[in-house]
Amino acid sequence: xxxxxGLGSAEELFDSIPQDLRLQRPLNTPAALSEIELLDRFExxxxxxxxxxxxxxxxxxxxxxxxxxxxxxxxxxxxFFTAYTPYQPEISQGTLQTIFEFQxxxxxxxGMEVANASMYDGSTGLAEAVLMAERVTRRSKVIASxxxxxxxxxxxxxxxxxxxxxxxxxxxxEQTGQSARGLxxxxxxxxxxxxxxxxxxxxxxxDLQALADAAHAKGAxxxxxxxxxxxxxxxxxxxxxGADIVVxxxxxxxxxxxxxxxxxxxxxxxxxxxxxxxxxxVGEAYDKKGNRGFVLTLATREQHIRREKATSNICTxxxxxxLAATVxxxxxxxxxxxxxxKQSAQKAAYTARAIAGVKGYSLPFTGPFFNxxxxxxxxxxxxxxxxxxxEKGIDGGIALSRFMPDRPNDFLVCVTxxxxxxxxxxxxxxxxxxxxx
Amino acid sequence: xxxxxxxxxxxxxxxxxxxxxxxxxxxxxYRLPALDVDEVELNIPxxxxxxxxxxxxxxxxxxxxxxxxxxMSTWNYSIDLGMYPLGSCTMKYNSxxxxxxxxxxxxxxxxxxxxxxxxxxxxxxxxxxxxxxxEITGLPGISLQPAAGAHGEMTGIMIxxxxxxxxxxxxxxxxxxxxxxxxxxxTNPASAHLSGFSVKxxxxxxxxxxxxxxxxxxxxxxxxxxLMLTNPNTLGLFETNIKQICDIVHEAGGLVYMDGAxxxxxxxVARPGDMGVDVIHLNLHKTFxxxxxxxxxxxxxxxxxxxxxxxxxxPRIVKSSDSTFRLDYDQPQxxxxxxxxxxxxxxxxxxxxxxxxxxxxxxxxxxxxxVLNARYIAAGLVQDYDKPxxxxxxxxxxxxxxxxxxxxxxxxDIAKRLIDYGFHPMTIYFPLIVQGAMLxxxxxxxxxxxxxxxxxxxxxIASEAVENPELVLNAPHxxxxxxxxxxxxxxxxxxRWKNETVTSAPEPQPSTAQAV
Numbered sequence: 017x018x019x020x021x022g023l024g025s026a027e028e029l030f031d032s033i034p035q036d037l038r039l040q041r042p043l044n045t046p047a048a049l050s051e052i053e054l055l056d057r058f059e060x061x062x063x064x065x066x067x068x069x070x071x072x073x074x075x076x077x078x079x080x081x082x083x084x085x086x087x088x089x090x091x092x093x094x095x096f097f098t099a100y101t102p103y104q105p106e107i108s109q110g111t112l113q114t115i116f117e118f119q120x121x122x123x124x125x126x127g128m129e130v131a132n133a134s135m136y137d138g139s140t141g142l143a144e145a146v147l148m149a150e151r152v153t154r155r156s157k158v159i160a161s162x163x164x165x166x167x168x169x170x171x172x173x174x175x176x177x178x179x180x181x182x183x184x185x186x187x188x189x190e191q192t193g194q195s196a197r198g199l200x201x202x203x204x205x206x207x208x209x210x211x212x213x214x215x216x217x218x219x220x221x222x223d224l225q226a227l228a229d230a231a232h233a234k235g236a237x238x239x240x241x242x243x244x245x246x247x248x249x250x251x252x253x254x255x256x257x258g259a260d261i262v263v264x265x266x267x268x269x270x271x272x273x274x275x276x277x278x279x280x281x282x283x284x285x286x287x288x289x290x291x292x293x294x295x296x297x298v299g300e301a302y303d304k305k306g307n308r309g310f311v312l313t314l315a316t317r318e319q320h321i322r323r324e325k326a327t328s329n330i331c332t333x334x335x336x337x338x339l340a341a342t343v344x345x346x347x348x349x350x351x352x353x354x355x356x357x358k359q360s361a362q363k364a365a366y367t368a369r370a371i372a373g374v375k376g377y378s379l380p381f382t383g384p385f386f387n388x389x390x391x392x393x394x395x396x397x398x399x400x401x402x403x404x405x406x407e408k409g410i411d412g413g414i415a416l417s418r419f420m421p422d423r424p425n426d427f428l429v430c431v432t433x434x435x436x437x438x439x440x441x442x443x444x445x446x447x448x449x450x451x452x453x
Numbered sequence: 454x455x456x457x458x459x460x461x462x463x464x465x466x467x468x469x470x471x472x473x474x475x476x477x478x479x480x481x482x483y484r485l486p487a488l489d490v491d492e493v494e495l496n497i498p499x500x501x502x503x504x505x506x507x508x509x510x511x512x513x514x515x516x517x518x519x520x521x522x523x524x525m526s527t528w529n530y531s532i533d534l535g536m537y538p539l540g541s542c543t544m545k546y547n548s549x550x551x552x553x554x555x556x557x558x559x560x561x562x563x564x565x566x567x568x569x570x571x572x573x574x575x576x577x578x579x580x581x582x583x584x585x586x587x588e589i590t591g592l593p594g595i596s597l598q599p600a601a602g603a604h605g606e607m608t609g610i611m612i613x614x615x616x617x618x619x620x621x622x623x624x625x626x627x628x629x630x631x632x633x634x635x636x637x638x639x640t641n642p643a644s645a646h647l648s649g650f651s652v653k654x655x656x657x658x659x660x661x662x663x664x665x666x667x668x669x670x671x672x673x674x675x676x677x678x679x680l681m682l683t684n685p686n687t688l689g690l691f692e693t694n695i696k697q698i699c700d701i702v703h704e705a706g707g708l709v710y711m712d713g714a715x716x717x718x719x720x721x722v723a724r725p726g727d728m729g730v731d732v733i734h735l736n737l738h739k740t741f742x743x744x745x746x747x748x749x750x751x752x753x754x755x756x757x758x759x760x761x762x763x764x765x766x767x768p769r770i771v772k773s774s775d776s777t778f779r780l781d782y783d784q785p786q787x788x789x790x791x792x793x794x795x796x797x798x799x800x801x802x803x804x805x806x807x808x809x810x811x812x813x814x815x816x817x818x819x820x821x822x823x824v825l826n827a828r829y830i831a832a833g834l835v836q837d838y839d840k841p842x843x844x845x846x847x848x849x850x851x852x853x854x855x856x857x858x859x860x861x862x863x864x865x866d867i868a869k870r871l872i873d874y875g876f877h878p879m880t881i882y883f884p885l886i887v888q889g890a891m892l893x894x895x896x897x898x899x900x901x902x903x904x905x906x907x908x909x910x911x912x913x914i915a916s917e918a919v920e921n922p923e924l925v926l927n928a929p930h931x932x933x934x935x936x937x938x939x940x941x942x943x944x945x946x947x948x949r950w951k952n953e954t955v956t957s958a959p960e961p962q963p964s965t966a967q968a969v
Contacts, residue, residue, distance in 0.1 A: 017825055021829055022832075026821045028827055029828060030722055037727055038723050039727070043588055043589060044807060046813070047810025047812045049809045049810055051550055054550065054554070058557055061559070061574035061577055062559025066571040067564060068561075077794070078565050080564075088556075090523075090526075094531050094532075095533075096807065098531040098745070099531045099534045099746070100745045100877075103880075104530070104868070104872065105934075105939075108530065110529035116471070117473070120949040121657075129473045130949070131948075136600035136604065136749075137600065139792055140604070140792055171790050173789055174686060174791055177789070178614065178648050221501050222948070238579070244462075249503075251497070252503050253505070265793075273562055273565065274560060274563070275563045275564075275572070275575050275798040276793070276794025276796070276798050277565075277600070277750070277797040277799060277800075278600070278749075278752075278799050278960065296608075297946070299943070299948050304935055304940070305935060307468075307934045310937075313939065313942045315943070322643075323642040326844050329603040329640050329646075330603055330604075331603045331638075332603070333601075334750030335747035336749065347513075349481060351481050351483075352482075352483040353510065362490060362493065364493035365496070366493065381870035384498060386497070418566075437489040437490050
């Protein structure tokens with residue numbers, strides 16, 4: 017082939033690269049491994065992740081839920097996972113129709129009117145929602161509840177640092193674990209949005225209706241973010257409570273933990289803001305014969321046309337993970353999502369009550385919760401949880417001191433439908449007997 | 454004519470409904486274990502609970518779901534079906550082995566907030582991949598946190614901004630112009646804008662390279678924060694003057710950002726760090742073969758010089774003196790976090806597996822094959838299509854519809870006709886500076902036989918454009934649906950299914966499909 021195009025050697029392919037810029041040696045990366053060797057290496061590295069083998073009560077933005085077998089089966093269909101962004105609709109209808117269904121499911125769950133084709137994850141989706149609120153209102157102040165996921169707030173801070181947006185953190189109520197009542201008073205005529213998470217980082221459910229009313233009274237938007245999307249199976253949708261933009265992490269819907277990604281951001285809003293949405297949108301279209309199909313639409317919002325005036329710089333999103341969420345939601349369906357949500361809430365309530373009965377343990381917050389709650393223990397949570405893991409093989413939750421140094425003894429416990437009664441009893445027994453020197 | 458056509462897909466059910474239209478009240482496709490704890494009255498007030506009973510959500514069986522998706526899957530073109538020569542997208546083969554690696558329980562079941570000592574293997578994967586990417590790019594500072602190319606761009610540009618603010622103090626506020634060539638990806642100006650820069654466009658020369666005189670002129674204004682350059686550029690040409698370009702920008706006090714979308718032309722052959730580039734993003738979902746999945750997930754590592762390293766996002770993944778791996782948050786100059794947790798970890802596993810299965814020689818061999826394939830297509834089509842730039846292309850080549858458009862056949866028509874021949878079309882109408890652009894990137898994942906078939910199909914379309922233009926103008930002929938009216942879809946967007954009685958199709962209209 018080299019000869020067929022008139023060259024003498026493969027090296028001549030690179031003649032347009034000046035000689036002194038060419039690498040004159042082999043790359044200093046390892047020699048090729050066979051399949052057997054490669055799997056062996058990765059199996060060994062995988063085995064050094066003790067955390068993956070334990071009974072777990074960890075949540076805080078990534079949740080262990082049941083994943084029907086068919087989710088991964090459909091995900092690994094070549095036609096889905098080796099396709100690109102559906103630029104050519106005639107040969108991309110599988111992807112396009114799936115995204116249209118995904119957008120519909122996101123709207124149904126969040127109670128909103130329009131949803132996009134996905135964001136990278138919940139945290140970046142929230143940052144995009146804040147930028148969108150500024151565009152919609154042309155106001156520059158954003159008030160965020162400090163009971164939102166600390167890492168989400170960090171991401172928002174990074175995104176807005178050069179966008180002329182002033183981010184203000186509002187305190188939470190030490191008693192209830194919900195956003196403080198004073199939050200409403202901080203909203204003024206320069207406020208673009210009020211940002212709250214519900215259930216919040218502590219697992220407590222916020223009074224979204226009241227927060228929406230407070231925001232709207234001053235002409236601000238209510239942006240609701242959700243890290244545990246399964247809660248939507250039980251809790252009133254943010255849309256029904258008056259939210260203007262809803263962003264959720266969709267990992268709970270059929271996506272493995274996978275050490276933090278890839279996950280999928282769900283992004284939904286009111287129809288009147290459709291042209292301000294970041295990212296891809298799929299809409300219905302017809303061919304000349306009147307056949308229904310689907311296309312990428314409202315592209316004039318996007319970077320490949322609007323360049324620096326685009327609603328976002330996002331291009332690649334999380335198409336395959338959106339497919340996983342779609343397959344999950346359709347397989348579990350209306351009743352399955354409700355049941356998984358109900359079982360999670362019931363098991364969490366049972367666990368919370370039992371832990372509160374163990375000597376030395378209490379629940380510091382009184383606010384209603386879905387499937388996560390804060391426990392205050394008799395020892396430093398970091399030490400307690402390490403012992404629990406090493407001695408009992410139970411991952412008992414997440415020490416809040418990792419994010420909030422002023423809460424040394426508090427830890428966040430999450431219970432889902434995958435935690436059996438036996439696992440829960442083992443946790444409770446272990447908490448009662450564990451000794452921390 | 455019809456005998457030459459390879460049909461892409463066929464199916465007994467060309468009109469699979471939406472799942473919502475298949476839904477039957479009371480049907481279920483799942484089973485959970487019975488609740489094994491005593492049911493209690495939850496402390497959730499009634500006004501906080503859903504009262505719509507999730508009306509409208511699908512109620513279907515497992516086999517309904519399987520048939521639904523398998524039928525829809527047959528409407529997609531995919532790499533596994535054939536050549537997917539989308540320029541700038543690098544649609545190479547996605548190894549099944551890498552999929553298996555990503556599903557190893559020790560990684561797949563690992564919670565992102567696992568304590569460091571219980572996730573040493575997972576952190577080692579990140580650290581090792583960082584080391585390899587540093588060697589490949591010649592840039593030692595790496596963060597794998599960004600989730601996609603545009604996200605890596607934003608990260609890189611914010612790093613430039615943080616560096617300038619630190620170096621120049623208050624004076625940095627006068628340095629807010631980002632230079633971007635007119636041939637750049639649209640994400641470049643959008644990312645620059647997100648970081649608070651205004652954009653000035655640099656012209657390309659008639660040869661398709663950056664206009665050095667124009668660059669000097671723009672740099673003379675003294676407000677230049679940096680340059681965002683794709684290399685090889687989006688015309689598939691290596692910026693031969695890259696060193697000089699970097700010197701000009703550096704002398705003006707700015708930094709050079711390289712869009713690494715086209716790294717598939719350089720791996721093992723040349724390194725951005727050796728060219729004078731300060732910061733670059735990679736697309737693991739292009740160059741390192743992680744699947745595109747119908748539009749993601751991606752992973753867009755940001756790689757930079759030692760000088761810029763302290764500005765990378767937190768946490769950094771570092772190796773301690775006792776050879777354990779840990780997360781380092783103590784980086785006061787960092788731009789901050791750009792994503793929750795540690796990024797799209799599953800993509801990192803696949804990219805490391807790609808690097809290790811190829812080995813150092815295999816990585817270079819892939820680059821050679823990718824460039825050779827593009828060069829072979831360039832040679833094969835130059836008789837029939839207008840090639841606007843004489844320079845030798847690297848891993849992708851741009852042609853135009855100049856000759857065919859005389860007969861009223863345009864790039865979009867050629868692309869649609871290519872579907873009838875069993876190929877996914879190339880990238881069309883990009884880069885914007887080339888009228889009727891067709892950007893073809895075969896990657897290393899095709900052999901000579903398939904390249905010959907592609908060239909034959911393109912040449913056949915060129916003859917059809919002369920002899921029977923209608924055939925091309927009305928393509929595709931063999932797909933489940935014809936060209937969709939995208940303009941009508943945008944005018945009155947229907948972005949979700951609604952529970953209404955039959956939506957009637959609008960009156961047939963002439964197609965006004967838009968460019969990609």
